[in-house]
Amino acid sequence: MESVSGPKSVLEIRGLTRRFGGLTAVDRFDVDVNEGEIVSLVGPNGAGKTTVFNLISGVLRPTAGSVRLLGRELVGLPAHRITHQGVARTFQNIRVFPQLTVRENILLGTHHWTRSGMLGSVTFWPSTLRAERAAQAEVHTAIDLFRERLEARLDDPAFSLSYANRRRTEMARALAARPKLLLLDEPAAGMNPYERIEVAGLIRSMRDRGLTIFLIEHHMPLVMEISDRVVVMDHGVKIAEGLPKEVHSNPRVVEAYLGRRAASA
Ligand SMILES: Nc1ncnc2c1ncn2[C@@H]1O[C@H](COP(=O)(O)OP(=O)(O)O)[C@@H](O)[C@H]1O
Ligand SMILES: [Mg+2]
Numbered sequence: 001m002e003s004v005s006g007p008k009s010v011l012e013i014r015g016l017t018r019r020f021g022g023l024t025a026v027d028r029f030d031v032d033v034n035e036g037e038i039v040s041l042v043g044p045n046g047a048g049k050t051t052v053f054n055l056i057s058g059v060l061r062p063t064a065g066s067v068r069l070l071g072r073e074l075v076g077l078p079a080h081r082i083t084h085q086g087v088a089r090t091f092q093n094i095r096v097f098p099q100l101t102v103r104e105n106i107l108l109g110t111h112h113w114t115r116s117g118m119l120g121s122v123t124f125w126p127s128t129l130r131a132e133r134a135a136q137a138e139v140h141t142a143i144d145l146f147r148e149r150l151e152a153r154l155d156d157p158a159f160s161l162s163y164a165n166r167r168r169t170e171m172a173r174a175l176a177a178r179p180k181l182l183l184l185d186e187p188a189a190g191m192n193p194y195e196r197i198e199v200a201g202l203i204r205s206m207r208d209r210g211l212t213i214f215l216i217e218h219h220m221p222l223v224m225e226i227s228d229r230v231v232v233m234d235h236g237v238k239i240a241e242g243l244p245k246e247v248h249s250n251p252r253v254v255e256a257y258l259g260r261r262a263a264s265a
Pocket of ligand 2: 049050051092
């Protein structure tokens with residue numbers, strides 16, 4: 001008997017649609033991200049990329065469509081349940097708590113699996129301690145990739161960090177959630193060329209450790225270098241999908257970028 005087992009789908013999006021009043025920010029969008037892949041979502045500003053991430057992570061509810069994680073429907077679940085199912089993300093405009101230390105920010109990523117929140121602290125004490133210890137250990141695992149950058153800063157407040165280190169802290173927090181799917185929204189935005197190369201290396205290391213990554217990035221050389229596949233959006237619609245070199249030379253893609261740039265010039 002022939003057994004053809006295709007790639008295992010981690011994320012399966014079908015017909016995803018989100019309207020804001022008269023604007024259709026995401027329009028019948030389909031995508032698959034398979035286990036161990038790095039898939040990039042690119043497109044001009046306002047294309048609907050961040051909205052796709054907000055719909056996956058439960059920040060927004062779709063008008064229509066389906067989002068499945070390892071076969072399980074996420075649409076309709078509140079954001080914290082989606083985190084618990086295994087989706088972690090970073091934000092285009094960094095979201096770290098400035099007054100908390102790097103360690104505390106990263107610990108926040110562990111809360112959904114340690115249960116060391118409110119309930120934990122009023123129930124059985126030893127299990128709370130165990131959870132606390134597990135969470136602290138996870139901080140060290142999570143910063144493993146960022147050790148040179150963050151280890152010496154663990155007890156510093158996040159506001160005192162450089163921009164790049166705040167981005168690293170946010171990524172470490174996402175890793176501390178032990179996700180099955182990691183959503184990165186422009187992780188290299190605002191970074192210098194040297195830091196961008198480092199980010200590319202980090203993303204690759206995360207994948208090599210078994211993570212599946214869905215990435216929004218508009219720095220094209222980085223996208224071309226690290227992506228297994230690239231999905232291109234414009235005006236909420238998927239206009240191209242394929243290997244990096246295929247989409248790079250796709251006339252619709254070139255037009256979406258150049259057309260918009262010319263219009264804004
Ligand atoms: N919460 C919201 N309310 C109203 N309009 C929104 C909201 N979020 C995004 N939009 C609009 O949806 C479109 C897509 O935005 P976004 O997903 O942020 O694009 P991208 O990330 O590709 O730059 C834009 O026109 C934006 O103004
Ligand atoms: Mg965006």
